[in-house]
Amino acid sequence: MLHEVLLERKDIIRSRMSLVSLYETEEPSSEIEEILAQFENPTFPIEEVNTEKEEEWQPLERKYLDGVNQIKENVQEKTAQLDKDLESSLAHSDEILKSHRDFRPIDDRDYSNIKLAISKHFDQAKTNLRADAATKILMLRRDIEQQGRKRRNFDKNTTDTLQNWFHDHRTNPYPSDQEKADLAKQCNIKISQVNNWFGNQRIRSKHQALRIEEEERNRLAALAAEEAEAMQTAIAEATAAASSSLTAASLINLPLMNPSMQAMVLPTVQPNLVQPNLVQPTLINGAPGFLQQPHYFPTLGDNTNGQHFYTDFETFGLVQHQQPDAEQFNTINYLG
DNA sequence: ACTCATGATTTCCA
DNA sequence: TGGAAATCATGAGT
Structure with missing residues (x-):
């Protein structure tokens, strides 16, 4: 995990600021100085801070300013130390040269050469110090950015x-670590x-x-x-x-079926009490007459109960799954 | 304002 | 530790 973060940071630094190359140069870099301008005029790395609620950003802004300040103080402290060391080194070199006068002739060129060499050494140290501080600032800004940034598509x-x-x-769809790294680089996003x-x-x-x-x-x-x-x-x-x-007369000769089935689909044909002269439904096979249920039962002929069943699958487009045998059918509770 | 898409985070597991 | 799944929070279209 840490490794991943470091890798990403390295990538960011390399691609966005090319700080790595700054380390390699001997000269003080204007880019480093640009970053170190944060010492004098810190700018919060998130633009939204100006357009959105102040309280929301304050802690983060405080954190950034404190961080920059700490880096700045560290640089100042170490720079002062370097200056002191430079002074003493120069003084020391003077002493050495003076002591060398006892063995060989020393002229002004010797003094200026050694002073130049020492100064160069300390200048390099200062440059490294400032490059280091610039890196720290970039990392700080990135951390702050990370913490404060809202999700972006x-x-x-x-x-x-x-x-x-x-x-x-x-x-x-499971990229290997290498493939993840490649995709991250290609997309300019983090591996995470x-x-x-x-x-x-x-x-x-x-x-x-x-x-x-x-x-x-x-x-x-x-x-x-x-x-x-x-x-x-x-x-x-x-x-x-x-x-x-159906006419009343035709009802009379209709075959019988289970009375409860009849109740479900059609009203029983009752004797007409108001007009007793009308043909009365009669009993067929000893059961009250009623209209036949729609023909979704297979023909069984005489089912041994004296009832006759009709078939008319074609009429309703029904599919006849199986032909129940008489025994089975008699025991079927086909209403329920 | 609502709603869905989407990136990030959290929790759990092998 | 990597991945699945659930959940959170914001982006973006209506």
Whole structure:
């Protein structure tokens, strides 16, 4: 984890500020001085601070200012120390040269050469000190930025790159460490962000697949229900039609069925008490007459109960699954 | 203002 | 420790 962070920081520094090369140069760099201008005029690394609630940013801003100040004091302290050391080194070199006068001739060139060499050495030390401070400031700014930044969506290039990789490896969308590093570099995001993205992407594409599957199931279920309802309607209509076309006389000769079934679908034909001269329904086979249930039972002929069953699967488009044998049918509770 | 997308964080597990 | 899953918080479109 720490390693990852360091790697990322190194990348940032290299790509954004090319600080690494600054270390290699012998000369004081204007870039370093630019960064160290923060000492005199610290600028908070987050722009939103001006447009949003002050309280929200204050602690973070305080942290940044304190951090910069600490770096500044450290530089000043060490610079002062270097200056003191320079003085004493120069004084010491004077002493040495003077002592050398006893062995060899010493002229002004000797003095200026050694002073130049010593000064150069201390200048380099100071340059390194300032480069070091500049690095610390950049890191501080990055930390602050990290802590204060609200979530930003990745740009299109980034999401495209990640998306392409994901799609190309959709059978096994698990990038290796090396591939994660490559993607991070390519997308200019952190390795941890690559990890987040793939974590999110994997779980979310999985959920999406499940959702689509479920929607398909629901669609088919709805379709089946719709068909069932249409069938019910057709049955009801056909029943009504059959009922209205039947004459009272024809009712008499209709075969009998289970009375409770009749109650469910059609009213029992009762003797007409108001107009007793009308033909009264009679008893057939000793049972009260009633209209035949829609024909969704198979023909069994005489079912041994003296009742006759009709078939009319074709009428309602029903599929006859199986032909129950008489014994089975007699024991079926077909209403319930 | 609502709602969904999306990046980040947290929690749990092998 | 890496990944799955749940959850949080913000971005962005309406």
